Amino acid sequence: MAVDRLPPAADTHERQLTGLDALELIPAKRTSFGLRVWRHAWPMLTAVVIVLAIWQAVVLAGFWPEYVFAGPITTFGDLANKVTDPEFYQALATTMRRAVVGFALAVLIGLVIGAAVSRVRILRAAFGSLITGLQTMPSIAWFPFAILLFGLTESAIQFVVVLGAAPSIANGLIAGVDYTPPLLLRAGKVLGFGRLQMYRHVILPASLPSFLAGLKQGWAFAWRSLMAGELMVIIAYQASLGEQLAISRELSDSPGLIGTMIVILVIGIVIDMLFEAANTALRRRWGLRQEQ
Amino acid sequence: MTAPLTEHADSRTDAYAVRLEAVSKMYGKDLLALDRVSLAVRPGEFVCLLGASGCGKSTLLNLVAGLDDVSGGEISSGSKIAMMFQEPALFPWLTVNANVEMAMRAEKVGKDERRARAQELLDLVHLGAFGKKRPHELSGGMRQRVALARALAQEADVLLMDEPFGALDAMTRDILHDELERIWRERRPAVLFVTHNVREAVRLGDRVVLLSSRPGRVVEDFPIELPRPRRTDSAEVATLAATITDRLREEVGRHGR
Numbered sequence: 001m002a003v004d005r006l007p008p009a010a011d012t013h014e015r016q017l018t019g020l021d022a023l024e025l026i027p028a029k030r031t032s033f034g035l036r037v038w039r040h041a042w043p044m045l046t047a048v049v050i051v052l053a054i055w056q057a058v059v060l061a062g063f064w065p066e067y068v069f070a071g072p073i074t075t076f077g078d079l080a081n082k083v084t085d086p087e088f089y090q091a092l093a094t095t096m097r098r099a100v101v102g103f104a105l106a107v108l109i110g111l112v113i114g115a116a117v118s119r120v121r122i123l124r125a126a127f128g129s130l131i132t133g134l135q136t137m138p139s140i141a142w143f144p145f146a147i148l149l150f151g152l153t154e155s156a157i158q159f160v161v162v163l164g165a166a167p168s169i170a171n172g173l174i175a176g177v178d179y180t181p182p183l184l185l186r187a188g189k190v191l192g193f194g195r196l197q198m199y200r201h202v203i204l205p206a207s208l209p210s211f212l213a214g215l216k217q218g219w220a221f222a223w224r225s226l227m228a229g230e231l232m233v234i235i236a237y238q239a240s241l242g243e244q245l246a247i248s249r250e251l252s253d254s255p256g257l258i259g260t261m262i263v264i265l266v267i268g269i270v271i272d273m274l275f276e277a278a279n280t281a282l283r284r285r286w287g288l289r290q291e292q
Numbered sequence: 293m294t295a296p297l298t299e300h301a302d303s304r305t306d307a308y309a310v311r312l313e314a315v316s317k318m319y320g321k322d323l324l325a326l327d328r329v330s331l332a333v334r335p336g337e338f339v340c341l342l343g344a345s346g347c348g349k350s351t352l353l354n355l356v357a358g359l360d361d362v363s364g365g366e367i368s369s370g371s372k373i374a375m376m377f378q379e380p381a382l383f384p385w386l387t388v389n390a391n392v393e394m395a396m397r398a399e400k401v402g403k404d405e406r407r408a409r410a411q412e413l414l415d416l417v418h419l420g421a422f423g424k425k426r427p428h429e430l431s432g433g434m435r436q437r438v439a440l441a442r443a444l445a446q447e448a449d450v451l452l453m454d455e456p457f458g459a460l461d462a463m464t465r466d467i468l469h470d471e472l473e474r475i476w477r478e479r480r481p482a483v484l485f486v487t488h489n490v491r492e493a494v495r496l497g498d499r500v501v502l503l504s505s506r507p508g509r510v511v512e513d514f515p516i517e518l519p520r521p522r523r524t525d526s527a528e529v530a531t532l533a534a535t536i537t538d539r540l541r542e543e544v545g546r547h548g549r
Contacts, residue, residue, distance in 0.1 A: 013470050017418050020467060024431030187381040190357055190374065191446065192398035201397060205385045286384040287428020 102161030110169025164225035172214015176207020309482030315365035340497035348508030371449035
């Protein structure tokens with residue numbers, strides 16, 4: 001009994017504790033911004049070079065005459081001319097306006113439907129599988145109906161864009177609410193949260209990653225629907241990217257056609273990268289991402 | 293330590309922070325998890341609930357916390373209850389500060405006061421400098437201290453702890469025992485601490501209540517009268533722990549046949 005050492009005094013104790021903390025924390029390793037950009041950029045650049053090489057090779061093989069299938073050099077020359085033309089920017093602006101308005105509407109509707117369906121059990125039973133079903137419906141199949149309802153107007157395009165994107169966004173939110181970790185719900189309950197506080201402080205923040213994934217998928221559907229719509233619903237005196245595609249085909253303007261396709265592809269990639277950046281930032285904040 | 297026991301039957305809730313009377317819990321039709329458990333924790337008392345797996349220790353805490361409903365009997369607690377889990381259960385999207393402040397949201401405490409109290413509590417658990425970090429940037433032991441600060445922020449009179457140090461290494465656990473004891477002596481909440489570690493129970497408790505397994509029943513109530521602060525590796529703690537371990541093994545042995 002007497003051999004027992006005394007328990008550590010308060011300041012010794014504090015020193016031991018902070019010592020342990022210091023030992024357990026791994027100092028953060030920061031790589032420079034330039035290096036991180038380069039790490040992401042070089043595989044992409046390599047891929048672009050390979051695709052261009054294959055493209056040129058196919059053109060050189062001569063399966064099609066040059067006026068049907070233009071090569072990269074002609075196409076990019078044509079594209080360089082195009083980006084100095086104000087009409088191109090009008091077309092781009094129209095398309096982007098439609099995309100932003102349609103996507104915003106889809107987010108709003110998706111949020112309302114997702115929130116309602118995830119909260120109310122009867123709505124879930126009734127509409128849960130219908131929403132998933134809608135996601136698998138090819139959006140182009142909606143166009144005849146949309147044109148019947150709205151005529152050859154922008155409303156017809158927006159209608160299909162919203163129908164294409166909203167189910168994914170709603171589903172993302174529903175999945176996020178469903179997969180809120182039960183432990184956090186219990187923690188919220190112990191902290192004395194009521195139903196509304198639980199939603200605001202626990203369930204909604206917890207469903208953010210899944211919601212973000214839904215937004216990303218929703219955007220992809222919206223962009224596809226929009227391109228299909230602009231090809232099918234051509235409105236006079238309103239230039240758009242889809243309309244330019246249609247005109248290039250009618251004029252057999254191969255470089256113009258491929259150039260516009262490249263513009264559409266690049267816009268899709270850039271916006272996807274924005275979503276990916278948001279996702280990465282979120283994962284880093286939550287500690288879900290392993291820094292390499 | 294002991295609150296004065298009043299003569300009046302009406303004020304009995306004052307004499308107990310938590311009181312369970314013949315509490316039973318059934319899961320489904322035939323799984324009896326808890327069988328008429330009676331237990332009282334006085335204000336400021338540190339009670340350890342000890343038992344092998346399947347004794348319904350965690351079930352009991354969930355019932356007291358109101359996370360689950362009793363099947364029979366009654367739980368009375370006139371006081372506010374906070375709870376800590378085996379995992380820290382911090383919100384990963386919030387900073388350490390905001391996590392602690394979250395405990396005061398339900399009470400609608402003003403922003404400035406929330407901030408001040410959170411800082412004070414983080415200082416108390418020696419994490420004052422880590423308020424702006426996120427939970428994933430801390431070690432397991434540090435996270436559990438944030439969870440303790442958050443539980444304390446509720447200013448509850450009863451603190452339920454469900455194996456809070458179970459997932460930590462022995463070294464960290466030992467230091468956190470000192471830490472918890474210090475804070476408990478400063479703030480004096482009643483603590484109901486669940487563990488399956490006999491030495492931990494003897495190290496911390498004023499009383500160690502031994503539960504049997506399947507169904508959970510109170511087998512024995514050991515008062516621990518060793519002077520504080522104690523050491524987990526002291527001879528007295530070891531001797532008492534050995535006695536309780538024998539009793540626990542005897543209890544587990546009943547399920548052998």
